[in-house]
Amino acid sequence: MEIQQLEILCKQLYEATDSVIRSDAEKALVAFVSSQDALPKCQMLLERADSSYAQLLAATTLTKLIQGLNLEQRIDIRSYVLNYLANRPNLQHFVVQALVTLLAKITKYGWFDMYKSDLIFQNLFEDVKKFLQGSVEHCTIGVQILSQLVLEMNSIIEVDVNLSFSKNRKIATSFRDQQLYDIFLLSCSLLITARDNSKNLNFMDESQQALISHVLRLTKNCLSFDFIGSSTDESSDDMNSVQIPTSWRPAFLDSNTLKLFFDLYQILPNGLASYSLSCLVQMTSVRRSLFNNSERTKFLTHLVEGVKNILVNLHGLSDPDNYHEFCRLLARLKSNYQLGELIAVPCYPEAIQLIAKFTVQSLQMWQFAPNSVHYLLTLWQRMVASVPYVKSPEPHLLGTYTPEVTKAYIESRLDAVPVIVRDNMEDPLDDLCMVQQQLEQLSVIERCEYDKTCTLLVQHFDQKAREYENLLQTPNANPMDITVHELQLTWLVYIIGSAIVGRLTVNSNDDHDTMDAELVIRVLQLMSLTDARLPQAGCEKLELAILSFLEQVRKMHISEQTQKANVYKRLSEVFGLNDEQMLLSFINRKINSVSTKRQKNKMRNNSSTL
Structure with missing residues (x-):
């Protein structure tokens, strides 16, 4: 051809x-x-x-x-591609990416190959240094080569049947031990140069922006390396610690390393700044055993101070990428450090106040970044769950700020409903997986200062239920108003259900059981009202919420694993439900009535289709 x-x-x-x-x-x-x-x-x-x-x-x-290909052919291709990239620094970006991928794969494939007593493919790092001494375009290509090499070495995907999983791991381990730390230090030195010369750099210049972007990606790739071959899936983001080798200790004991990335976040434009936060997320997750106690305290202090400084003026957090990475950073603070260690940080009182304020503001922007809010709720969930284990004499202050977070979540969901209904927006209640995930987190958070949570829920529930009942009794009531109240009550029923089941996470007492009873009674009274409407009308989302709530009640007050609670005293007074068996029968009747209603609706829809 x-x-x-x-x-x-x-x-x-x-x-x-x-x-x-x-x-x-x-x-x-x-x-x-x-x-x-x-x-x-x-x-x-x-x-x-x-x-x-x-x-x-x-x-x-x-x-x-x-x-x-044989060894000589692969060596020839390697040399040819390096020269080709050096002589053509202005290739299309997709061509450069294809060529650096070729270089990375050929390097990995031949990592242990000897040629004239030389492990020639292991010399790529030295060859790349020549690129770094050239123009901005040459330097960018050099960084891309290293970045792709780190990615390739970290990949467990087999090149072919001749490169087994164990051979992959052996190559990756050799690369980790011989070159990865040096590449990380090189990327940091390039970033230090960029920071120190920031007044002379134009970050909006396309070529300089590309260089900084690739250096930051290289740094993150180094920090995201699978150091121990655990092959964890980062997409799950399950807060795994980063198993940095002991030989990397000097870089992490030097407070200037953390400072570098906080500095970069402050000076880089949106589009680049989020990469510096991504690096900080990885550094926050460094294994605890890399430090002794005093070193860990010092490292954590610098982290919390950096976070606090960002929160003081909320610099850059209007950018969605920055915001998301910052939320991840906050969550990692608690996943890798104990509450007692956080409390010991000198600026903790100011930091936790700012984090609470930031969380409240984030929850109030209900239509913005629900995936990011997940990390904020994770932070507070883990903080509250750690309270029983804190031995520090210093106050954790969660009793002050956690109720603010709970209040912001509840009221933001209620305030969102009229806007969603009026403007026909996407309803978060349609994504039940996300709702359930948030409610699981909230179930722990709202049990902190539980009396405040219950007071707030009772107040909102009584108001909305009263207004809803009045609307149903009003001739020609606006259907939109009815829908708004049904969806607001749906949220309240879900949240009350999460509060009930949150009892599993804390040491409960008689007062808490009494509070639970007051919440349960209100939902059961609402259920009586909605059941009366089922033959003619009803709200499926509210019915689903009630079913979910009944399941939570069953877990807490019928399950053999839980103690018999004082809930039955109040249930007996209001509904005549004296024991577990009577409550279970009550729940089963509700389930059957909803099932019958849905079956009739299905048959009606089928007949209308015919």
Whole structure:
């Protein structure tokens, strides 16, 4: 196949609007990749610098051919690609990415290969240093090579059957021990240079912005390395600690390392600043055993001071990426450090006040970043759960600030409903997975100063239930007003259910049981009202909330694992429910009535369809 023909096929594959032409081009190029003369043709394609798509094909084809090449051929390709990138620093970004991927894979594949008594593929780090001494474009390419190398070494995906999982791990371990720390220090030194020369740099300049972006990505890739081969899935974000090797201690004992990333956050524009926070998230998660007690206290103090300084003026937090990473940073503070250690930080009182204020403001912006709010609720959930284990004489202040967080969550959900109904917006109640996740977190948070939580819930519930009952008795009541109250009561029923089940997380007492009883009574009274409407009308979301609530009550006050509570005293006075068996029968009747109603609705819908 002629080079010119290959160029035409590449153009058709990436640019043609006709799917038949694209498909034919793809088939022809697949045949080219498996042809005998693919290797020399790839070099010829790369030389024709007027076609970026041809260069891309050449790079990706060479990557696929790696395991079929002998040692000399792989060494030649390595040298050729390094020279090619050095002589053409202004290639299209997707071509550069394809070429650095080729370099990283060929380096990993040949990591232990000897050539003339030299582990030649392990010299890539030294070769890259030459790029770093050149122009901004050359420096960017050098950083991209290292960043892709770190990613490739961290990947457990096998290149082919000849590179097994154990061989992958052996290569990754060798790379970790020999070069990763030096690469991390190099990335930090480049960032220090950028910070110290920030007055002379134009961060809005595309080339300089690209360089800083890639250096920050490189740093994060180093900090995200799977140091012990645990192969955890970072997407789950389950707060795993980062298993930094002991040899990295000097970098983390130096307070200037943390300061660097807090400084960068302050000076970098949106779009770059979030990367510095991502690095801080990883550094916050460094394994506890890397430090002794005094070192850990010092490290944590610098972290909390940095967080506090961001919160003082909320710098950059209007940017969604910055906001999200900052919420992750807050959550990691508690996942890796004990509440007693946080309390011991000198600026803790000011910091926890600012974190509470930030959380309240975030919850009030209910339509903004629910995925980020998850991390804030995680922080408060873990803080409250740790209270019984605190031995510090210093006050934790959670009794002051946690009720503010609970109040903000409850009232923000209620305030959102009229806006959602009026403007026909997406309803968070439609995402029950997210709602349940938040309620699980809230169930712990709202048991802190539980009397305040109950007082607030009773106040809102009584008001909304009274207004709802009046609306139902008003002729020609506005249907939208009825819907608003039904959805507000839906939220309150869900939140009360979470408060009830939160009893499992704390040491409960008779007063708490009495408070639980008052909440249970109110929902059961509402249930009587909604049951009366079921034959003619009803709100499915509210019915689902009531069913969820009854399940929580069953867990807490019917389960054999829980103690018999004083709840039955009040239930007997109001409903005549004297024991567990009577309450269980009551719950079963409700479930059956809802099931019957839904079945009738289904049949009615089917008949109307027919």
